[in-house]
Amino acid sequence: xxxxxxxxxxxxxxxxxxxxxxxxxxxxxVARFGRLLRxxxxxxxxxxxxxxxxxxxxxxxxxxxxxxxxGRAVFVRRREDIRLYDAAFDLFWRRRAGPxxxxxxxxxxxxxxxxxxxADPADPSSQAGPDEPLAAVRPGAASAxxxxxxxxxxxxxxxxARDAEAMLEALRPRLPLRRARRGRLARSGHRPAARxxxxxxxxTGGEALRWRWLRRTERxxxxxxVCDISGSMERYSRFMLRxxxxxxxxxxPLEVFVFGTRLTRITRxxxxxxxxxxxxxxxxxVVDWSGGTRIGESLHQLNRxxxxxxxxxxxxxxxxxxxxxxGDPALLAREMATLRRSCHRLLWIDPLAARxxxxxxxxxxxxxxxxxxxxxxxxxxxxxxxxxxRLEAL
Amino acid sequence: MPQPADIDAVxxxxxxxxxxxxxxLATAVFLSLALGRPLLLEGEAGVGxxxxxxxxxxxxxxxxxxxxCYEGLDVNTAVYEWDYPRQMLEIRLLEARGEAKSAATRDxxxxxxxxxxxxxxxxxxxxxxPPVLLIDEVDRADEEFEAFLLEILxxxxxxxxxxxxxxxxxxPRVILTSxxxxxxxxxxxxxxxxHWIDYPSAERELAILRARLPQVPAALAREVVxxxxxxxxxxxxxxPGVAETxxxxxxLLALGARRLEPEQVEHTLGVLLKYQEDxxxxxxxxxxxxxDESRVxxxx
Numbered sequence: 242x243x244x245x246x247x248x249x250x251x252x253x254x255x256x257x258x259x260x261x262x263x264x265x266x267x268x269x270x271v272a273r274f275g276r277l278l279r280x281x282x283x284x285x286x287x288x289x290x291x292x293x294x295x296x297x298x299x300x301x302x303x304x305x306x307x308x309x310x311x312g313r314a315v316f317v318r319r320r321e322d323i324r325l326y327d328a329a330f331d332l333f334w335r336r337r338a339g340p341x342x343x344x345x346x347x348x349x350x351x352x353x354x355x356x357x358x359x360a361d362p363a364d365p366s367s368q369a370g371p372d373e374p375l376a377a378v379r380p381g382a383a384s385a386x387x388x389x390x391x392x393x394x395x396x397x398x399x400x401x402a403r404d405a406e407a408m409l410e411a412l413r414p415r416l417p418l419r420r421a422r423r424g425r426l427a428r429s430g431h432r433p434a435a436r437x438x439x440x441x442x443x444x445t446g447g448e449a450l451r452w453r454w455l456r457r458t459e460r461x462x463x464x465x466x467v468c469d470i471s472g473s474m475e476r477y478s479r480f481m482l483r484x485x486x487x488x489x490x491x492x493x494p495l496e497v498f499v500f501g502t503r504l505t506r507i508t509r510x511x512x513x514x515x516x517x518x519x520x521x522x523x524x525x526x527v528v529d530w531s532g533g534t535r536i537g538e539s540l541h542q543l544n545r546x547x548x549x550x551x552x553x554x555x556x557x558x559x560x561x562x563x564x565x566x567x568g569d570p571a572l573l574a575r576e577m578a579t580l581r582r583s584c585h586r587l588l589w590i591d592p593l594a595a596r597x598x599x600x601x602x603x604x605x606x607x608x609x610x611x612x613x614x615x616x617x618x619x620x621x622x623x624x625x626x627x628x629x630x631r632l633e634a635l
Numbered sequence: 636m637p638q639p640a641d642i643d644a645v646x647x648x649x650x651x652x653x654x655x656x657x658x659x660l661a662t663a664v665f666l667s668l669a670l671g672r673p674l675l676l677e678g679e680a681g682v683g684x685x686x687x688x689x690x691x692x693x694x695x696x697x698x699x700x701x702x703x704c705y706e707g708l709d710v711n712t713a714v715y716e717w718d719y720p721r722q723m724l725e726i727r728l729l730e731a732r733g734e735a736k737s738a739a740t741r742d743x744x745x746x747x748x749x750x751x752x753x754x755x756x757x758x759x760x761x762x763x764x765p766p767v768l769l770i771d772e773v774d775r776a777d778e779e780f781e782a783f784l785l786e787i788l789x790x791x792x793x794x795x796x797x798x799x800x801x802x803x804x805x806x807p808r809v810i811l812t813s814x815x816x817x818x819x820x821x822x823x824x825x826x827x828x829x830h831w832i833d834y835p836s837a838e839r840e841l842a843i844l845r846a847r848l849p850q851v852p853a854a855l856a857r858e859v860v861x862x863x864x865x866x867x868x869x870x871x872x873x874x875p876g877v878a879e880t881x882x883x884x885x886x887l888l889a890l891g892a893r894r895l896e897p898e899q900v901e902h903t904l905g906v907l908l909k910y911q912e913d914x915x916x917x918x919x920x921x922x923x924x925x926x927d928e929s930r931v932x933x934x935x
Contacts, residue, residue, distance in 0.1 A: 288825070296666050300642070307642060310662035314828040318821065320677065323831060422707030436711070439719040443726070443743070545872065550815055579872075579912070 268294055274333050278316055281329045285316050305334065390622040393595065395476040408622045409483040410516055414491050414629030417462040419555050424455030431457055462555055462585065463494040464632065467543065469562035470527065471501040471534035477592040477620065481561050482523060484625050486516045496551045500539035501529035506547065536566050536605050537573035544579045557635055561590040564606030573605055577612035586614045586635045594618035638668050638695070653846045654690040655839055663830040664691065673788055673809035675824060678832035681876020684812040688769035691808065697764040702753040704776035710783065714754045714793055722748050744797035757807040758791060768807040774816045781820050788826050835877060837864045843877060844884060851884050858895045859884050861929040863907070869925065872910040883907050897923045
């Protein structure tokens with residue numbers, strides 16, 4: 242194997258000090274490199290830095306590519322971080338000046354890792370005033386509350402929308418469960434617990450006097466929410482994301498994706514306690530807010546990149562969209578079929594379906610319907626509450 | 636063979652056993668041995684993760700102990716279990732001899748009645764060379780088991796209530812693999828060195844093919860590699876791994892092929908592609924296009 246970097250290195254060229262390893266210089270530089278990685282957003286703890294120091298003591302620092310690979314093995318913990326690590330390494334290598342200069346350059350390093358940023362992220366929570374506390378639902382205003390619960394999201398005033406959001410926040414969906422492989426010991430159950438029975442039999446001289454059984458146990462079923470955030474869904478998607486956050490807090494293993502013209506995974510962004518903070522984080526990540534729609538394309542990305550990693554065959558997939566598709570409906574149909582095969586239930590959640598006289602007329606919906614387990618209308622707080630309670634039975 | 640002295644030694648020892656490792660991987664393996672840390676290998680299916688452990692065991696001359704993970708894997712199948720039927724028999728025998736009363740339970744819970752599962756085997760090994768413990772597809776095990784694994788990997792000891800703590804005299808070399816069907820927990824990753832195995836370059840894939848199947852004619856080998864490399868850039872549900880390249884070459888060899896013929900390629904696609912959508916896409920002329928493109932690329 243050739244190594245283009247494997248030249249006999251001159252003193253000034255090694256990132257971690259002179260070729261003849263001076264322990265203190267080396268350690269100081271290793272620690273500084275660890276700090277740089279942390280600033281770049283990787284989790285480089287002191288333990289890893291120490292291991293890296295030991296690795297360099299073993300390998301020496303004369304071959305730059307070896308130092309790079311060693312650091313990669315120690316600091317990188319997921320594939321996505323490899324590029325970030327390499328960039329940080331190159332930076333450290335090129336500029337071994339003062340640490341201050343390095344940190345000045347870091348923001349740019351971090352950004353180059355992301356794709357292009359939104360020009361002006363349409364922050365869904367900005368209308369609700371992200372920093373002021375959410376207005377609680379007024380007590381004693383039962384009838385007004387009920388009205389908001391059953392009113393189409395699109396018809397709510399700004400203040401009513403805040404109330405609706407508070408209601409969604411209070412929502413506690415019932416977790417769907419699936420059968421687990423491991424059983425639990427019980428006095429009755431569906432299969433005998435031979436192991437436990439024999440174990441107890443020792444106390445009675447080898448005679449299994451009492452039968453023990455394994456009872457079926459259940460584990461939460463994963464839920465995947467894929468939400469359309471294109472222009473036509475603007476009035477609904479912010480409520481759907483609140484719903485997603487409520488699901489997340491309920492403890493179900495949840496994956497959330499949003500799409501307009503491209504698919505973005507926002508599972509991690511939603512994992513904070515406050516729904517407002519969660520939505521702000523989402524707004525910063527998503528670049529195609531309120532734009533066009535390419536459902537087929539986005540589902541294609543979901544099927545290729547994420548399904549086998551995150552969706553898993555036992556999952557319930559909730560696809561929220563009005564079906565306004567600008568892409569090829571044939572592609573959408575194909576991707577829906579693939580998605581349907583790789584999950585437990587596939588539900589199409591359509592806010593327009595709640596309207597009187599609704600007909601599945603949008604191109605996208607017509608293409609998708611044959612592959613959907615159920616079409617669920619959801620345009621009100623009440624309908625989302627109902628959906629949250631029905632998940633259990635799916 | 637003793638532990639390799641440096642990265643080059645790892646690389647050449649692996650090459651001598653038919654595993655063409657790039658320097659990156661060799662560095663990770665060397666550090667894992669030298670620092671006594673488990674090595675977590677991630678990568679698409681069929682890029683040779685499991686093979687690393689097998690080769691490492693051969694290089695070091697240690698035993699390869701493999702634990703295949705799956706959902707629901709528990710301590711009884713991973714670490715140890717008491718041999719209940721034999722214990723039962725023993726009790727009956729003791730009874731028949733009228734010694735049941737005097738026999739203490741510890742006779743029955745002795746190592747003689749212990750079934751050693753892979754993790755215990757690896758820890759209790761007294762072989763001169765410590766074994767290589769392969770924990771395969773750790774992403775398939777559930778999170779409870781991962782937590783347990785974490786414990787084992789930090790102190791290389793298990794405690795069995797009836798016997799006591801069994802500690803490894805010399806810790807086994809540990810290789811974990813993951814296909815990334817889900818993310819492995821960070822705490823577990825923190826214990827390990829990490830390496831992502833990518834699909835090999837054309838040059839390296841050819842070297843692997845030549846090392847593994849030397850009987851494949853050189854011209855065919857080059858064509859196979861060019862075709863597979865081109866195929867990986869197509870929009871497939873599951874791109875073929877190195878394992879598939881090897882299987883396919885073996886299949887073509889068995890069919891007596893000397894060069895790649897479009898028809899034969901279409902008939903043998905099932906060896907390369909494992910999803911009906913992919914096979915369908917390639918059958919309808921897709922394979923022929925890729926074959927043509929790969930030939931142009933190889934010439935150019």
